[in-house]
Amino acid sequence: MKELKVQPIRNGTVIDHIETGMALNVLRILGITGESIKSTISVAMHVRSKKEEWKDIVKIEDRELYAKEVDRIALIAPRATINIIRDFNVAEKRKVRIPEVVRGIVRCSNPNCITNSNEPAETQFSVVRERPLTLKCHYCDRVQSRIEEYIL
Template sequence: MKKPFELRVKPIKNGTVIDHITANRALNVLNILGLPDGRSKVTVAMNMDSSQLGSKDIVKIENRELESSEVDQIALIAPRATINIIRDYKIVEKAKVRLLDEVRGILRCPNPNCITNSDEGVENRFYVISKEPVMLRCYYCERLIESEEIESQF
């Protein structure tokens, strides 16, 4: 028996679609992007079927393209996400997020004794130890930070 065609999410004319977000992390993506902001139309789909991930989230934002710093933050909580730029209902650019080897100025070190948590004005800096699951090491105090701690900061 043929399965009927079902469109669950309306296409957008212009904007950004963030696909392949790790399941149940779409709300963290919204926090990173400062959404909802009262201006942007946003569609969120959670726990959708995915052949690659088993389950995934999707975020669609009309009339907005992401800054590279926002994409860097999304990579920390959704390392398999893809960013699709939509113009006139067509995908004009598609890219996977890329977690850099070093993360600066995005997260805070959870070690209260780390120099970055003092009044010294030292920028946070982490080395990426593992990209999946994401694990970071503080450049200064060498504290390991796992994906759950990273997610809690968004």
């Protein structure tokens, strides 16, 4: 029998294969915080993916994600799949993808960087490593990882 951890949803989005521990960061990226919630959200953390592997899952009823939101999720959960649920079935499945250049999603950790000044330029980073995601600032050359702490 198939194990049922949360109720099936009729319409919405299932973000599956999130790196375990990142579900709450995914919610934050999507702007899902206490007072803004308008539909049912289910979060499963540290559930079995494969034998010996763990994942988090986020299920959002009645909402499909914008491409820009999917790009943000890629930065903290590069293995995630975005499943669009329509009438209880998986209507579309998309894999997230880390872009070559990350623009405007992450802030630079260097307080002296021009992007943190009073005349802020849009942030821009190149990807120097994917696992763990490591970015290099186009403006000040600062290299940073632990990107979940710097998502704008």
